[in-house]
Amino acid sequence: MVLATGLVRALDLPVRARRALPPDGLLELVRAPGAAATTLAVELVLESQRAGDPAAWIQREDGALFPPDLAAAGVDLEALLVARVPASHASLPKAAELVLRSGAFGVVVIDADGAALPRGEAWLGRLGALAREHACRCVLLTAPAEGSLGPLIPLRLAAARRRLWPGRFALSAEVHKDKSGARPERLPGPLVYAGPPGLP
Amino acid sequence: MSGRIACADVPALPLQLLARERKGWRDAPLVVVEADAPEAKILWADARARACSVRPGMRYASALALCRELRAAPVAAEAVEALRVELLAALSARTPRVEPDAARPGVFWLDPAGLVPLFGALDAWAIHVHDTLTDLELTGAVVVGFSRLPCWAITRGIDGVLVLSSPEEEAARAGRARVVDLDLPAELCEALLALDVTTLAGFLALPRGEVGVRFGPVASRLHAGFAGALQVPMQPAHLEPPVVVEAELEPPDDDVHRLLFCIKGGIHALMAELGRRALALGALELTLELERPNRTPHHRERLEPAQPTRDALALLELVRLRLADRRLPARVERVALRAEPARLDGRQLELFAGRRRDPDAAARAIARLRAAFGPHAAARAVLRDAWLPEHRFAYEPAAALEAPAPEPREKGTLVRRLFAAPAPLPSDRSGRPRTTPPLVALSGPYRIQGGWWEQETLRDYFFGERADGALLWLYRAPSGGWFLHGDVD
Numbered sequence: 310m311v312l313a314t315g316l317v318r319a320l321d322l323p324v325r326a327r328r329a330l331p332p333d334g335l336l337e338l339v340r341a342p343g344a345a346a347t348t349l350a351v352e353l354v355l356e357s358q359r360a361g362d363p364a365a366w367i368q369r370e371d372g373a374l375f376p377p378d379l380a381a382a383g384v385d386l387e388a389l390l391v392a393r394v395p396a397s398h399a400s401l402p403k404a405a406e407l408v409l410r411s412g413a414f415g416v417v418v419i420d421a422d423g424a425a426l427p428r429g430e431a432w433l434g435r436l437g438a439l440a441r442e443h444a445c446r447c448v449l450l451t452a453p454a455e456g457s458l459g460p461l462i463p464l465r466l467a468a469a470r471r472r473l474w475p476g477r478f479a480l481s482a483e484v485h486k487d488k489s490g491a492r493p494e495r496l497p498g499p500l501v502y503a504g505p506p507g508l509p
Numbered sequence: 510m511s512g513r514i515a516c517a518d519v520p521a522l523p524l525q526l527l528a529r530e531r532k533g534w535r536d537a538p539l540v541v542v543e544a545d546a547p548e549a550k551i552l553w554a555d556a557r558a559r560a561c562s563v564r565p566g567m568r569y570a571s572a573l574a575l576c577r578e579l580r581a582a583p584v585a586a587e588a589v590e591a592l593r594v595e596l597l598a599a600l601s602a603r604t605p606r607v608e609p610d611a612a613r614p615g616v617f618w619l620d621p622a623g624l625v626p627l628f629g630a631l632d633a634w635a636i637h638v639h640d641t642l643t644d645l646e647l648t649g650a651v652v653v654g655f656s657r658l659p660c661w662a663i664t665r666g667i668d669g670v671l672v673l674s675s676p677e678e679e680a681a682r683a684g685r686a687r688v689v690d691l692d693l694p695a696e697l698c699e700a701l702l703a704l705d706v707t708t709l710a711g712f713l714a715l716p717r718g719e720v721g722v723r724f725g726p727v728a729s730r731l732h733a734g735f736a737g738a739l740q741v742p743m744q745p746a747h748l749e750p751p752v753v754v755e756a757e758l759e760p761p762d763d764d765v766h767r768l769l770f771c772i773k774g775g776i777h778a779l780m781a782e783l784g785r786r787a788l789a790l791g792a793l794e795l796t797l798e799l800e801r802p803n804r805t806p807h808h809r810e811r812l813e814p815a816q817p818t819r820d821a822l823a824l825l826e827l828v829r830l831r832l833a834d835r836r837l838p839a840r841v842e843r844v845a846l847r848a849e850p851a852r853l854d855g856r857q858l859e860l861f862a863g864r865r866r867d868p869d870a871a872a873r874a875i876a877r878l879r880a881a882f883g884p885h886a887a888a889r890a891v892l893r894d895a896w897l898p899e900h901r902f903a904y905e906p907a908a909a910l911e912a913p914a915p916e917p918r919e920k921g922t923l924v925r926r927l928f929a930a931p932a933p934l935p936s937d938r939s940g941r942p943r944t945t946p947p948l949v950a951l952s953g954p955y956r957i958q959g960g961w962w963e964q965e966t967l968r969d970y971f972f973g974e975r976a977d978g979a980l981l982w983l984y985r986a987p988s989g990g991w992f993l994h995g996d997v998d
Binding site: 340342343344345346347348351352355357358359361362363364365371372373374375376377378379380381382383384385386387388389390391392393394395400403404407408410411412413414415470478501502503504505506507508509 | 830866867868870871873874875877878881882885886887888889890891892898901902904907910911912913914915916917918920921922923924925926927928929930950952953955970972975977978979980982995997998
C-alpha cells in the first residue's frame with residue numbers, strides 16, 4: 310500500500326508526522342533498497358528535539374551513524390545520546406530498556422540493521438510498555454530480509470524514496486502493517502529532500 | 510622552624526604527563542598540541558624539540574617541517590587536573606598541609622612545620638618529597654625556604670632538592686633566576702628583556718610603584734610576591750579520606766545474586782558513614798578478591814553514579830548492571846567497597862525550569878549504560894574539521910545531555926550511513942564497480958585527500974545507483990580498487 314499525500318514543504322514534516330504517527334510506542338522502519346528509513350528516523354529525532362525532549366540513538370559499536378549528516382539536517386548533537394554497545398544478541402534491547410526506563414527521552418532509535426536480536430517477543434513487549442508509559446517513541450530500524458520483528462510491533466513501514474528532479478527527492482510511506490490505530494491516510498506524505506553534496 | 514615553607518615544582522606538567530603516558534616516545538622530541546590536527550598550535554615543547562628550533566606557539570605542521578622525528582599529541586585539561594589530584598594525594602602523605610598553587614598547575618606549597626623530629630632534618634624530609642615526584646615518574650625540584658615566590662624562582666634553576674639556611678640566602682639565590690624562566694606575562698617579559706633586565710634581581714630593583722603604573726597591577730603583584738612582601742597564609746587543601754568497607758565470604762561464593770546481597774549491606778554501611786561526614790558518594794571501587802590468587806588475584810570494577818549520591822538502591826542497581834554479564838574466574842573470598850567521597854550538589858529546585866523531562870533522569874540513564882556496557886558506551890558525537898568521512902566525527906563519553914536546540918532548516922536532507930570498514934567491490938573490464946543488482950548510474954568523482962602529514966590518503970568518491978533503487982556511496986582508491994563506504998538512506 311502506497312499512500313502519497315502530495316508535495317509539501319519539508320518544514321511541515323514535524324506537524325504532519327505528529328498527526329500521523331502514534332506519539333508513543335513501537336515503530337518499525339524497514340531499511341529497504343530505495344527507501345530512506347534512517348532519514349525518517351532522523352526526522353523523528355528532530356521532531357523530538359523541537360519539542361524540547363532529548364533523543365537517544367542506540368547502535369552497535371561499529372554502527373553506521375554518520376553524525377555530520379545529522380548536523381546538516383539540523384539535529385543538535387549535544388542533545389543526542391549515542392549508545393554504542395557490543396554486538397551480542399541482547400545488547401541492543403538491554404540498552405534500549407535502560408534508556409527507556411529513565412523516561413528522559415522523547416524518541417529512542419534502535420539501529421538493529423544487521424544486528425543479532427534475541428529470540429521471542431518478550432523484549433518487544435517490555436520496550437513497547439516502557440515507551441507507552443513514558444510517552445516515548447521507540448523506533449526500530451531493521452533490514453527487510455529479517456522480516457517483521459513480530460506481532461507486538463503495531464506499525465511497520467518503509468519510507469520509499471523517489472527522485473523529483475536532480476538533487477531533490479520525495480519520501481512516501483509504504484505501510485507494511487498497521488495495528489496502531491493511527492489513521493494511515495495521514496502518514497507523512499512525500500517531502501522534498503536535498504541529497505548529500507554531489508548526489509545528482 | 511616556624512616561618513618555613515617548601516615549594517615542589519613540576520615544570521611543564523602537560524608535557525610530563527604525555528611523556529609518562531607514551532613511553533615509546535621517550536627518546537623522541539615531544540610537543541603538546543592544542544588539538545589532533547596539523548594546524549594545531551604547539552603549547553609545550555621539550556628540550557629536544559627546542560633544540561630543533563620548535564617553539565610553543567608554532568603550528569604542528571610547521572614544526573614537523575623543522576623536525577621530522579617530532580611526536581605530538583593533545584593533553585586534555587581533565588587529565589592534567591587528574592594528575593594534580595594524584596600529586597596532591599601523594600604529597601599529602603609527606604605533610605598534612607599541602608596547597609596547590611591556583612595559577613601554576615605544577616606548583617605545590619608544603620608546610621614542613623613539625624616534621625623535623627620525624628625525619629631528623631629538613632633535608633631528609635625534602636628528599637622524601639622529591640622521591641614522591643620520582644615515584645610518579647615526574648621530574649621536578651623541591652626547595653625549602655622562607656617565602657613563596659622566591660622559593661619557586663629558585664626551583665626553576667635547579668634539579669633535585671635544596672634547603673635554604675636563611676632569608677638572605679634565599680633572596681640572593683632567587684635574584685639570580687632568569688626572568689624567561691618565571692612564566693611572566695609575555696608582554697612584561699618582553700618589556701623587561703628590552704630594558705636589559707634578565708634576572709629577577711634586576712626586576713626587583715625596579716621601583717614597585719613604577720612597575721604598577723607602567724605594566725599594570727598583575728606585574729605589581731608579581732613584583733611584591735617575588736620580593737617576599739606578600740606573606741599569604743597557607744591554605745591547605747582538604748582531602749577526604751576514602752571510606753572503605755570489607756567483608757569476608759565464608760564459604761567463598763561466585764553466585765552474582767548472593768554477592769549482590771553481600772554488597773548491598775556494604776553499600777548501606779558506606780552510605781551511613783558518608784552521611785555521618787555530611788558527604789555523598791562520587792565513585793565506588795569494588796574489589797572482589799578471588800579464591801585462587803596465583804591466577805587472578807582480584808577483580809576490580811569502578812562505578813560512577815550520574816552525580817554524587819546517597820541513594821543506596823540506585824548505586825546497587827549500577828553494581829547489578831555491571832556484574833550481570835561478568836564471568837568470575839574463581840569464587841570470591843572477600844569483597845571490598847571503597848567510596849570516593851564527594852560534596853553533595855546543593856542545587857536549588859527549579860520551579861519554572863521549562864523542560865518537560867527531567868534532565869537528571871537522562872544522566873541516570875547514562876550512568877546505567879556505563880555501568881552495563883563500560884565507560885564508552887554512552888557517548889555524544891562531536892564534529893571534527895577533516896576531509897575523510899571517518900575523520901569528520903568522533904564519539905566522546907557523555908555524562909549529561911544539554912537541553913536540545915535543533916537548528917531550523919529550510920529543507921530536509923537525506924542522511925548517509927557510513928560503514929565502519931569499507932567493503933571491497935569487484936570491478937568489470939572497463940574498471941567500473943560490480944554490484945548485485947548492477948549499478949545503473951555512477952556519478953563522480955569527488956576527490957578527497959587527507960592525512961598528508963602522516964600517511965596520505967587519496968580517494969575518489971562516487972554515488973552509485975543500483976537497479977533496485979539503492980544509493981551507494983563508494984570510492985576508488987589510487988590502486989584502482991573499489992570500496993563500498995556507505996549508502997544514502
